[in-house]
Amino acid sequence: MTQEKKTQDFGNDPLKVRDTDHYKDEYVSGFVDKWDELIDWDGRANSEGDFFIKLLKEHGAKKVLDVAAGTGFHSVRLLESGFEVTSADGSPEMLAKAFENGRKRGHILRTVHADWRFLNKSVHDLYDAVICLGNSFTHLHSDNDRRKTLAEFYATLRHDGILILDQRNYDALLDHQVQPTHNYYYCGDNVKASPEHIDESLARFRYEFPDKSVYHLNMFPLRKEYVRKLMRDIGFQKVTTYGDFKETYREAEPDFFIHVAEKRYIEGENE
Known part of the structure; x- marks a missing residue:
């Protein structure tokens, strides 16, 4: 039986760690155990309201x-x-915590451990919607990984299905327009989440918890229009982007962008 890893390892030069597979070493059990402090389920539910529920029902x-x-x-x-x-999820530690959280609330979650790049090896069904939330898509560090992943998402959708994918507003960070807050997705009052480093191919975030423990995530800073173009390249017919749950916004204002990509064929669509 393998021993659970409690500490992260980014080697001697953390800024050189720009590899998709490294997420397995980032979500160690110590970090996963504290993740809900960062999220704050009640705070997050209040901040996003029924946005995703309404969106899914509308489609x-x-x-x-x-x-x-x-x-x-x-x-x-x-x-x-x-x-x-x-x-x-790609992290067995996260899935175990999700199952535990579901059971505490009276639910038995149907869980699948899957690498997105090979999603359809593990998932053998079709869905009305795929959701990829929590800034998770930014864990993919190469263009090839992102294209392969979107193709896998596309393949598991029904002919008229939708993909809902969110990302942090990295444009504002890269262009030095704004410092990130965690008013929406990271709602824990006593948790500090801040960027330690950002360049065109790395966003390294630091997470400090009340007990003084510190963890990091190395992510790829996705620009909004790049993601929208990728979705269309893969075959999605229409992409609508919201800023912090609003359809109208100024580019530098939102903390998060939410893309809704429609698979259904729309004749003459050229967005």
């Missing part, structure tokens, strides 16, 4: 694949709103 979605389940926040919320949900 007629009933069966949802949560590919970045994390500790289960959205999976549980959607289950409690009447959706049929499958919860997937």
